[in-house]
Amino acid sequence: xxxxxxxxxxxxxxxxxxxxxxxxxxxxxxxxxxxxxxxxxxxxxxxxxxxxxxxxxxxxxxxxxxxxxxxxxxxxxxxxxxxxxxxxxxxxxxxxxxxxxxxxxxxxxxxxxxxxxxxxxxxxxxxxxxxxxxxxxxxxxxxxxxxxxxxxxxxxxxxxxxxxxxxxxxxxxxxxxxxxxxxxxxxxxxxxxxxxxxxxxxxxxxxxxxxxxxxxxxxxxxxxxxxxxxxxxxxxxxxxxxxxxxxxxxxxxxxxxxxxxxxxxxxxxxxxxxxxxxxxxxxxxxxxxxxxxxxxxxxxxxxxxxxxxxxxxxxxxxxxxxxxxxxxxxxxxxxxxxxxxxxxxxxxxxxxxxxxxxxxxxxxxxxxxxxxxxxxxxxxxxxxxxxxxxxxxxxxxxxxxxxxxxxxxxxxxxxxxxxxxxxxxxxxxxxxxxxxxxxxxxxxxxxxxxxxxxxxxxxxxxxxxxxxxxxxxxxxxxxxxxxxxxxxxxxxxxxxxxxxxxxxxxxxxxxxxxxxxxxxxxxxxxxxxxxxxxxxxxxxxxxxxxxxxxxxxxxxxxxxxxxxxxx
Amino acid sequence: xxxxxxxxxxxxxxxxxxxxxxxxxxxxxxxxxxxxxxxxxxxxxxxxxxxxxxxxxxxxxxxxxxxxxxxxxxxxxxxxxxxxxxxxxxxxxxxxxxxxxxxxxxxxxxxxxxxxxxxxxxxxxxxxxxxxxxxxxxxxxxxxxxxxxxxxxxxxxxxxxxxxxxxxxxxxxxxxxxxxxxxxxxxxxxxxxxxxxxxxxxxxxxxxxxxxxxxxxxxxxxxxxxxxxxxxxxxxxxxxxxxxxxxxxxxxxxxxxxxxxxxxxxxxxxxxxxxxxxxxxxxxxxxxxxxxxxxxxxxxxxxxxxxxxxxxxxxxxxxxxxxxxxxxxxxxxxxxxxxxxxxxxxx
Numbered sequence: 001x002x003x004x005x006x007x008x009x010x011x012x013x014x015x016x017x018x019x020x021x022x023x024x025x026x027x028x029x030x031x032x033x034x035x036x037x038x039x040x041x042x043x044x045x046x047x048x049x050x051x052x053x054x055x056x057x058x059x060x061x062x063x064x065x066x067x068x069x070x071x072x073x074x075x076x077x078x079x080x081x082x083x084x085x086x087x088x089x090x091x092x093x094x095x096x097x098x099x100x101x102x103x104x105x106x107x108x109x110x111x112x113x114x115x116x117x118x119x120x121x122x123x124x125x126x127x128x129x130x131x132x133x134x135x136x137x138x139x140x141x142x143x144x145x146x147x148x149x150x151x152x153x154x155x156x157x158x159x160x161x162x163x164x165x166x167x168x169x170x171x172x173x174x175x176x177x178x179x180x181x182x183x184x185x186x187x188x189x190x191x192x193x194x195x196x197x198x199x200x201x202x203x204x205x206x207x208x209x210x211x212x213x214x215x216x217x218x219x220x221x222x223x224x225x226x227x228x229x230x231x232x233x234x235x236x237x238x239x240x241x242x243x244x245x246x247x248x249x250x251x252x253x254x255x256x257x258x259x260x261x262x263x264x265x266x267x268x269x270x271x272x273x274x275x276x277x278x279x280x281x282x283x284x285x286x287x288x289x290x291x292x293x294x295x296x297x298x299x300x301x302x303x304x305x306x307x308x309x310x311x312x313x314x315x316x317x318x319x320x321x322x323x324x325x326x327x328x329x330x331x332x333x334x335x336x337x338x339x340x341x342x343x344x345x346x347x348x349x350x351x352x353x354x355x356x357x358x359x360x361x362x363x364x365x366x367x368x369x370x371x372x373x374x375x376x377x378x379x380x381x382x383x384x385x386x387x388x389x390x391x392x393x394x395x396x397x398x399x400x401x402x403x404x405x406x407x408x409x410x411x412x413x414x415x416x417x418x419x420x421x422x423x424x425x426x427x428x429x430x431x432x433x434x435x436x437x438x439x440x441x442x443x444x445x446x447x448x449x450x451x452x453x454x455x456x457x458x459x460x461x462x463x464x465x466x467x468x469x470x471x472x473x474x475x476x477x478x479x480x481x482x483x484x485x486x487x488x489x490x491x492x493x494x495x496x497x498x499x500x501x502x503x504x505x506x507x508x509x510x511x512x513x514x515x516x517x518x519x520x521x522x523x524x525x526x527x528x529x530x531x532x533x534x535x536x537x538x539x540x541x542x543x544x545x546x547x548x549x550x551x552x553x554x555x556x557x558x559x560x561x562x563x564x565x566x567x
Numbered sequence: 568x569x570x571x572x573x574x575x576x577x578x579x580x581x582x583x584x585x586x587x588x589x590x591x592x593x594x595x596x597x598x599x600x601x602x603x604x605x606x607x608x609x610x611x612x613x614x615x616x617x618x619x620x621x622x623x624x625x626x627x628x629x630x631x632x633x634x635x636x637x638x639x640x641x642x643x644x645x646x647x648x649x650x651x652x653x654x655x656x657x658x659x660x661x662x663x664x665x666x667x668x669x670x671x672x673x674x675x676x677x678x679x680x681x682x683x684x685x686x687x688x689x690x691x692x693x694x695x696x697x698x699x700x701x702x703x704x705x706x707x708x709x710x711x712x713x714x715x716x717x718x719x720x721x722x723x724x725x726x727x728x729x730x731x732x733x734x735x736x737x738x739x740x741x742x743x744x745x746x747x748x749x750x751x752x753x754x755x756x757x758x759x760x761x762x763x764x765x766x767x768x769x770x771x772x773x774x775x776x777x778x779x780x781x782x783x784x785x786x787x788x789x790x791x792x793x794x795x796x797x798x799x800x801x802x803x804x805x806x807x808x809x810x811x812x813x814x815x816x817x818x819x820x821x822x823x824x825x826x827x828x829x830x831x832x833x834x835x836x837x838x839x840x841x842x843x844x845x846x847x848x849x850x851x852x853x854x855x856x857x858x859x860x861x862x863x864x865x866x867x868x869x870x871x872x873x874x875x876x877x878x879x880x881x882x883x884x885x886x887x888x889x890x891x892x893x894x895x896x897x898x899x900x901x902x903x904x905x906x907x908x909x910x911x912x913x914x
């Protein structure tokens with residue numbers, strides 16, 4: 001069962017070996033760093049830049065070439081840890097990276113993907129996957145040309161009918177299935193398949209966000225046959241990806257094996273991947289230090305823990321934190337008085353010390369931001385952000401004045417939230433106490449806390465939101481528009497809806513950015529939510545892992561087709 | 568003259584022998600009646616448990632549909648409502664109960680609301696892991712607790728007794744989670760450069776790896792269980808050692824070992840056996856913390872996750888399973904009483 005993963009060689013930690021490995025690792029890292037600078041060569045295909053949707057891209061296979069100083073090495077099993085079992089096997093029905101990493105990214109290909117070498121996951125980083133090129137003959141049509149001869153794991157050949165069946169499944173899932181991201185494809189009017197390698201997507205309106213969504217691992221393409229026979233891709237996981245499901249023992253491990261017939265010649269380098277389900281963070285950290293994983297992520301993987309891993313592993317690991325789309329906002333229920341008064345929401349923003357929040361809650365692994373990912377393609381500048389009350393420095397005097405002006409003398413606030421958000425909730429409670437808001441925290445699990453927010457049964461709530469990609473449509477449709485799935489504050493503004501609709505159809509990136517920033521500023525002015533900080537995603541990587549970069553999203557760059565293990 | 572309550576203090580199998588003795592025919596019938604009565608009692612017990620767990624799970628706040636949709640990230644309330652409908656959570660409670668109970672009668676626990684997986688399959692995969700841990704821990708605890716409990720009583724208030732009591736009280740006082748975390752994640756890695764291999768290997772597939780993965784949780788859990796059992800063994804032994812028939816045994820000039828083992832320990836065993844069975848039931852119900860710290864894919868972790876996610880059928884299935892295990896264990900212990908102590912059988 002476990003014989004092939006090679007962990008036996010690592011299960012006994014030898015300090016001497018670790019130190020020796022660390023020294024070699026440093027040398028390897030230097031070579032890797034050198035190599036990463038010039039590894040932009042693509043394996044095949046040439047870009048076709050047509051229309052606004054293809055600012056770059058169109059190259060089949062985004063795998064990077066091996067660094068010149070070090071030849072890629074075949075073989076080995078890449079081990080990772082998951083905190084729990086995937087909630088389901090079909091990622092189209094799931095909303096967690098725990099499903100995406102083992103069951104979507106390595107097993108399926110999308111039409112397009114984010115370039116694994118470019119961690120920002122920006123629009124211009126979109127590159128080919130199953131589609132060798134894509135073009136927009138007009139504003140409301142996108143034509144994808146598929147790579148010919150791509151084989152599914154069951155031997156079937158991928159055709160445009162498979163793409164059509166999968167995308168239609170997402171838009172209109174069969175009875176008994178859920179499709180949490182159907183809204184991302186809402187602009188699609190119909191899908192046509194003039195021939196086996198051409199997919200024509202007809203849009204109801206221009207939709208520049210379409211490619212951003214399609215590039216995330218959530219939009220893997222399964223086979224039409226499988227969808228027809230099983231109603232979903234879940235049970236069998238017949239994809240076209242570089243790895244196939246070999247074994248899955250619930251609560252124990254997931255094992256993937258190399259797909260020898262993968263459509264990218266010479267890939268993957270790895271023989272397989274293995275994911276171990278380890279809930280307890282302390283035990284997982286010990287296992288990491290002991291060398292049982294090659295890659296590691298955990299939201300509470302603090303800088304001090306990262307230092308500990310680097311030190312106690314004898315330098316076998318490097319650790320970093322990557323800016324992300326994950327943000328920690330405070331919702332304020334405008335259905336209830338006095339939160340319907342923008343001055344009260346503004347006062348709450350002024351009471352929150354963002355720097356302290358980042359320092360206390362994230363040990364420094366965070367950054368200030370509004371709605372779009374700070375430093376990303378769309379966000380307003382930091383200087384502009386600081387113009388909004390509270391986003392520069394807290395101002396308790398002004399906050400109290402605003403409350404007074406709103407007629408609030410003393411205020412008790414009920415804060416239901418998730419148990420795992422406790423540190424953030426406690427910090428907000430302390431900070432709001434300084435302006436006379438007495439918060440009572442009600443901690444519970446997701447299944448209990450979230451319905452309270454959805455049903456408007458709260459005053460304020462400290463929460464965490466993660467998005468697949470840093471995309472304006474995804475962001476504002478999540479928390480800002482009147483119909484946003486998480487507009488739990490219920491601050492509805494027709495002007496916001498109008499600006500949202502406007503930016504959503506602008507195909508020129510620069511022009512759209514202006515509209516997005518106008519929208520972000522308006523949303524910030526309304527204090528729909530008060531964002532305390534954006535999280536940085538903390539990772540660790542064994543220095544033996546080559547050709548892998550952590551991205552700003554947990555839902556991209558996890559296919560591992562071009563990753564190899566050195567040493 | 569005082570006499571031992573054991574007319575013929577013979578070996579344990581005497582009780583069994585009596586069951587097939589023709590002269591005991593009338594008593595045998597009584598025993599049979601007793602066994603049948605106990606077995607029949609299982610039915611209302613299980614029905615009662617099923618009703619209680621079903622109602623309690625529905626009374627808990629929270630929504631499985633939200634949990635099943637990954638906390639509802641990016642999911643509208645309409646989608647959640649539709650999903651609830653698909654899961655049958657909008658059906659009247661009696662209908663939901665009837666459907667579930669019907670499945671139980673067919674020994675079909677149904678499917679997880681969260682994952683759609685067969686609960687029978689999940690239990691089949693996970694129960695052996697917990698059973699290995701629980702049985703290992705209980706056996707080890709008995710191996711530790713019986714001699715230490717007996718010795719502690721025999722050498723009451725002497726150095727050996729103090730040492731054993733210290734050993735047992737430490738096991739009672741220290742939090743098991745703390746010790747497990749400390750030993751697994753600090754002491755062994757730091758001072759012995761050792762951590763258990765990842766995952767869980769089934770013993771029949773890879774015995775040595777299984778041994779490497781299981782010895783530590785079994786040892787720690789066994790020690791903590793032994794602390795409870797050892798304390799009870801000591802106290803019951805002390806009581807028994809003060810009985811008149813033990814004094815008589817000493818007065819008859821019996822050898823110490825015979826008095827302690829054959830007369831005293833045998834009688835002191837009954838409550839210890841009961842406690843061990845209860846402890847085994849508790850562990851089989853899920854040593855959730857141990858399974859979490861050692862990343863063992865057992866029943867404990869499964870049920871904790873299911874409770875957090877309001878995965879009703881999974882929680883209900885495991886509670887029913889544990890209830891059945893308890894009932895059967897208690898029945899087995901009651902029957903064993905008759906084997907160990909003929910007085911019980913005669914009564």
